[in-house]
Amino acid sequence: MRRPMARFLTKCWLALGLWITGNAWAAHAYAQFGDVRYPAGFSHFSYVNPAAPKGGEIVLVPPTRQSNFDKYNPFTLKGSAPPSMLGMMFDTLLVGNMEEPTTAYGLLASDTQVAPDRMSVTFQIHPQARFHNGDPVLASDVRHSFERLTSKQAAPQYRTYFGEVKTATVLGERSIRFEFVRPNSELPLIVGGLPVFSHKWGLQGDTLKPLDQMVMDIPISSGPYRIGPVQFGKDITYVRDPAYWAKDLNARKGLFNFDRITYKIYKDSTAQLEAFKAGEFDYMQSFVAREWARAYTGRAFERGELVKAELPHGNAGDFQGFLFNLRRDKFKDVRVRQAIALAMDFEWLNRQLFYNAYSRVRGYFVASDFEAKGRPGPEELVLLAPLRGKLSSAVFEQEVPQPPKTELATDSGHTLRDHLRQARDLLKDAGWTYRDGALRNAQGLPMTLEFLDSSGSMGRVVTPFAKNLEKLGIQVQYKVIDFALLQKRMDVFDFDIISNRTVGSEAPGTELLERFGSKSADVEGSGNVLGLKDPVVDALLDKAVSASTRPELVASLRALDRVLRHGHYVVPHWYGAVHRVSWRAAAFDRPASLPRYYQPEALVTTVWWSKSTNATPVSSGSASTTHAVVKKGP
Template sequence: MLPHRKSPKILVGFRLLEKAAKLGSNCQGKGLMDLSRRLACVALHNTMTVAALALFTMPVHAASSLAQFGEPRYPASFTHFDYANPGAPADGTLNFGNYDELQSYDSLNPFLLRGAPAPDIRNLMFDTLMQRSWDELASEYPLIADDVEVQPDLASATFHLNPAARFSNGDRITAADVKYSFDTLTSPQASPLYNSEFSVIKSATVIDASTIRFDFKRAERDAPLIAGDLPVFSPKWGMRPDGTRPPFDQIANVPPIASGPYLIERRKNDKDIAYRRNPDYWAADLPARRGMFRFGRISFQLFFDNFGLLEAFKAGNIDVNIEGSATIWARRYIGENFRNGLLQKGTFANGPAYMRGLLMNLRRPMFQDVRVRHALTLAFDYDWMNRMMFYDQYRRSNSYFDPGSFGATGMPGPKELALLEPYRASLPPEVFGPMLKQPSTLPPDSLRNNLREARDLLSQAGWHYRDGALRDANGTPMSIEVLDDQPGMDRLLLPYMQALNMLGIEAHLREVDSALYQQRLDSFDFDMTTGGYPPVTVPGVELLRRFGSAAASEVGSENTVGVHSKVVDALIHAALTATTLDDLEAATRALDRVLVNSYYLVPEFYAPNSRIAYRSTLAYPSTLPKSYHDPDWVIDYWYVKPHGVAAAGHS
């Protein structure tokens, strides 16, 4: 407990003692001459006194930081994260390109379902109660909140706010503002993603101006950290001159009243925006922020495709380019500016992998049979693509938690079996055997053999080749539209669709812009699409959003596939209620076996390293975080190196 305040329990204890003392005095009063009534009064006085004293001695997890398992890595006296450079210059400009493949934006509100938010606006303009560490499994450190008390039974967590915390308009950030943010994000006016993200929180209660308590629906070890992830914004955001406030879902083009380090400097159009660092940002010297956000100005210029982006980078209009294509990385990052040292390229080790693949929409009847989904997986020739297109830079995705201790390998262990055994009758026998490996086409295997196996599976599922197409019992041909919004993906998808055509499946590619793509995904209007699941350091509540049955019917849900399984729900519950890291690993491994053997997607591949090219005037801290989102690592922790200092290098 930090010494600057009394615990809410201690305050309640003092109040209860005061009431007990007053009651004790009344028990001696002349109005209670009857012995039985006096004894009852004394008994109540004693009970209140014992309860008050219990509040003083009740064990409670009170600390300035949180860790889901074990103890936080950094002590309360830490000055900065190891992967930050507190001595880095705090000036200069970063010219960035497309952020997360965003081609345009039409909203300044990142919390809505409709529209595409401005690039990185949530990260740059909205602080959270606490800051996640990037070199631990799951730990948080003070930001808007300067300490937190967690009940031993995990029923609630109470956050105390730093009295110096301010919005960009100068207003103090209060507990009422935090409650407003929580209530708004979990309301129908915000994207359902946030309601899912904070679904473990039952309610938020203002204790006083600086203290807020979150009560939880379930005792989950990550619940306090989820509360700490809450982004905070001002109730005055979008307020009209007459003091009225429009519905939150209508606040789309009003600059936010920020709690984070940056403000919007200018907007040209839906492809251009610039942020400038707030000179009055109150948290700049907090340990969790020291060495972070070193650019005085960050601008984004969005391009229709990655080819235009690369040319802008090579011409010097963009300072950093994060390359997603192995072929382009190997062949096109060349030229005079690379030879003279103005531009550099490097590969950087990263953490858990992005599980990417071709997602099947289980809401379509043809995908409800697992044999059909299995057959479609067999038609993907990863080995040929990696050899011929990707210069062997990738690794095949074999797990939803790959690589790391949360993914399944080999035979299931005793704890995994204990979780799976109650559902044996409804699970394929492969779940209880060696962990499935994705099909290979390396000798002695071949695509021809895989397609032969796929044909047999389709036949078992009632799909037979006749009259020039694969047809069901009613004569309806199997037709699959693959939806995508990334120009250049056709070179990956067309060979796959050719393999499907060999099976008699009419497959075609539909490329749309990012806005229409997101709209179709939100309404589940697709057959198959490229997509996946961003990595997390510790699996948690995002499992509900991605695979939980309740999310399968929510518009805008992350459960794009439409997984609706009692077994999956039960294993997610086991993961969320795990009390030890060992129990969590057993639950995620069991879940991994079920998901992989259900063939919800055609697994593709992942890059073990991040590929980042950059202007040599930029530098980065010598210590890398263990897990990070490439664009945010550059934006949050890189900096313009001092004049005359040699270029940073890392590979």
């Protein structure tokens, strides 16, 4: 739901430098918990085909609800950048892979050195690294990128994400050191994931434009693709750079095989699926169970022209739910939030609408080691005990809250009516009673809820949910608006309840400060959609981001999950155990085995290759000639 930039930040877990008993070590990779799989000089990642042919084209649609784009700058708050621009065009110092969630390897950085006290990391820039305009990538460009992204001109997520990086110091032409506010084994990953761009991007004569005024300026970056033909706001083609400086680097070998990658944007999901069947694009991912079961059918599927597959993966589950805007007075009482959640009958939805395809989301770290269970264990109590005075006794005395289950669930004897009675009592205790045809507070104001959606697909979920809420006297409005307007309203926190999905992570860390930290709650455009301000949550976040071992991270995140769940800040949704994808059978080939951790769009665009290997390689020329605008204007 959030912009691709936020998802990019969330998934940028990169490699750490190694240190042993007080000695700093220079290394080709860095692992947050010391586990580096591939040795120096390794050939390629095991899940790629190093001999994959280059050529051909793939046309696809964004896996988000994006309905247009109106700028070429992915780093600012206002507007929408083209889909997948960060991954296609911007190299980083270090790069992760699809097998090791907390390890990454040198890309722009040929060498990574972490100080013995873990208070800094030094990168040596690869001597062959080049921007698309032919200039070398220098340490000064890295510092320039860091300073621009941590300025007030950039989207606020970056200031939070890099908030514990104190300084960036150029030590030499190709050497840069980042100093940290405190020791944190994840921070080399954080700065390793810095998107690097040229200091000449936005330069007009001797004047450099402010970052937030760089709208139509084509980025000067160093990634495997450049911008090709564009129908502005509708579709964009990325053209592979045959002179890409890292094409033979081990961390890039066998990747980025298509000459052209085109994203088409459709405003209507039904039109999008019909366009796929008609051959307008080659690949798409399904997020709607009913659509997957009933609409991915027809002669193209029967003849085998279109493949329909459920791909297994080892990812942590994605978190999804209805999020309350805690900035609204009506949601400040935990009993109100809990009562509203009791009105959603997941078992009925799963049976009647989802073809029993989903499992219920229980906590914030879905299907992972970080999910809290039962009562707090000894490791959690060590963290929670000092905070006892700020916590409800229920956190210590009761099992972690679970989403309500109706009678068809095997371990529940409750009906929906039982849940609604419980919800009524909670609302009454919170000062809301039914009178004059509505649920009202002491001032006589009715309880109203507005659900916002950009695609209309959530309507079939909201409708039965709304009927249950109306039995409590709650007035519900479901409103479908354009994605750009929805994003704007989210950025300025102008909503009641919003459906939001966060991609799961195998090692959550600093990005949680942006999602749950008090400092980001009032910053427009931040990832703290909830508006959560809780000193206990802040203290547990501090423990999580400073964890130096995997057990420390597990304990801190379980404690965080427990506290958040006792707060009833969301109405949890559901998650699936497979990726549902479909593609044109005759067009592509792929390695025989799947990696463990992956998102399907990234897998397809980086690892797959075209069967039409006789395509003439595309010459991308200079940055000024590859941008062929068919239609310009917002």
